[in-house]
Amino acid sequence: MTHARAASSRGGRTTGWWAKAWLRAVEEAAYGEADLRRGRSLARSGRVGAVTVDGGSFVAAVEEGDDAHTVSGTVEVWDDVAAATLVEIVAARSGRVTELLAGELPLSLVEDAEEAGVELVPYAGELDATCTCQAWLDPCPHALAVLVVLSVLLDRDPLVLFHLRGLDREQLLARLHARTVSAPPGPDAVEGDDEGDLDVGLDAVLRAQRLLELVARGDTAADHLF
Template sequence: MPVLDDAGAEALVETVAAQAGRVGALLAGDLPHELVEHAEEAGVELLPYGGELATTCTCEGWVDPCVHALAVLHQLTWLMEADPFVLLHLRGTGREELLARLHARAPAPSAGVDPEDGDDDLTTAYDAAERAARLLELLEGDGPPDIDHLL
């Protein structure tokens, strides 16, 4: 299956970053239909079509795909259904790379923002940003994350 070139990978990152909740949906194991459509509009084909899936096998079967390749394609479908990052990995942009690129795009915290200034929305947003940053640090660390202290 063809992988995304640099421009395609960047367009994918921009598409994921363009709408709140897309990263969360991917991390939850969901590939939103709307994300696939917006990626296509940006020139990025996420879902493979028949011509992109080339198979080979050492068996002597005359059908293409043979039963062995077909079994692998079925397993691949199940894996992609369970974790959309499998599809992104096959396209050349795995979980870690996508999250790193999204993290690099995130705006730096504004200097002088005081979460105690009385603005409830700002305080909530600041708290959510801090928790998300700590969660990303935990996910990047070794071992299973201990999220109890984030709550």
């Protein structure tokens, strides 16, 4: 998924604790304060282009003077067991899906994930980024600029972090939906329990996404849904 320029519109500032945690990792990954200041300046002045995020990787162009450099980086992805565990953790408490889709990452979710051995926010040593400027140290200021911009993207949408870890938004919703559809209700299940709430919430999200797609296309088939 490609994300348009982000940091210049907000000055590169973050408010979510998870984005601040990412920034702390970026600061620790920098080899010196001068490189970090230069990277922040490039990010906040809008010199970082659109950032393309995929499972385990990201890439973006950074302009400086008359030159343009390409930064590419990697983040460790979850294996199948970790991804499945994370899905179970998201589904374990009612309201977590709604919070994630609303741009919030519940601290309790991260705590539960860490307790289960699943790490969300990477440490400094896990942020691997290289640049075509051929600096003798990585991450160079251009790479740091991209990492700063990523903090803004994460701040706006914590599911970008999930995507970097190998579980994008569509995959997460699909797994949660499949989980609630395939799992039969237990003998003690009652109306309004967490499983039911999750299923109803996911159904509403999927319907809303479909409606937005129809409206965006100007499809008259959406009229009866109002």
